Amino acid sequence: MTPSLRGLYAITDTQLLADGRLLPYVEAALKGGTRLLQYRDKTADDARRLREAEALRDLCARYGAQLIINDDLELAARLGVGLHLGQEDGQLSPARALLGHRAIIGSTCHAKPELAEQAIREGASYVAFGRFFNSFTKPGEVLATSELLEQARARFSVPIVAIGGITLQTAPQLIASGASLIAVIHALFSAPSAAEVEQRARAFSALFARA
Numbered sequence: 001m002t003p004s005l006r007g008l009y010a011i012t013d014t015q016l017l018a019d020g021r022l023l024p025y026v027e028a029a030l031k032g033g034t035r036l037l038q039y040r041d042k043t044a045d046d047a048r049r050l051r052e053a054e055a056l057r058d059l060c061a062r063y064g065a066q067l068i069i070n071d072d073l074e075l076a077a078r079l080g081v082g083l084h085l086g087q088e089d090g091q092l093s094p095a096r097a098l099l100g101h102r103a104i105i106g107s108t109c110h111a112k113p114e115l116a117e118q119a120i121r122e123g124a125s126y127v128a129f130g131r132f133f134n135s136f137t138k139p140g141e142v143l144a145t146s147e148l149l150e151q152a153r154a155r156f157s158v159p160i161v162a163i164g165g166i167t168l169q170t171a172p173q174l175i176a177s178g179a180s181l182i183a184v185i186h187a188l189f190s191a192p193s194a195a196e197v198e199q200r201a202r203a204f205s206a207l208f209a210r211a
Helices: 022-031 046-063 073-079 092-099 113-121 146-155 171-177 194-210
Strands: 007-011 036-039 066-070 082-085 105-108 126-129 160-163 181-184
Touching (some): 007 160, 022 046, 022 194, 046 066, 146 160, 171 194
Parallel strands (some): 007 036, 007 181, 126 160
């Protein structure tokens, strides 16, 4: 496992990072130790998305982190960065063929190990399980458990991501159960200032040093 695939995995949010907060808040998260950054923007403004993704790629390069694009193979290929695919976002095999063997490609697997097995077979760099807790981004039924992480860690060799309503208080148990990366949105970017984002990122990152 490469060092970049262990630690804090930050995911952007168009509402939390509106009004000019995207770049300063993301840079603060990177200063705080974020290892993987997913640019998640479902809007149709392709020109703005390209500008923002280019800026985020440059920030990640400056801080030694990796950028992942959510559900946009064309944009990921254009920028030469990684990709994250949900179960409804297209097949992983064509993405791997286009992006090459070095690109980081992740797959949403909900709480189903069989989906993770298929994703790994098709070339996934990591598999993501969740929701572990009720979340602001995707509210609803909690699907995943610590036991699932333990089983996945014993079964799969690729890094495992835990996502869904995770906080500083709940992350340690998930790391102990086998999560290689903790993916957070609200617990990181709902902060009132960039300085607070950096402080939160440092606190999340410190959990991995103790694990």
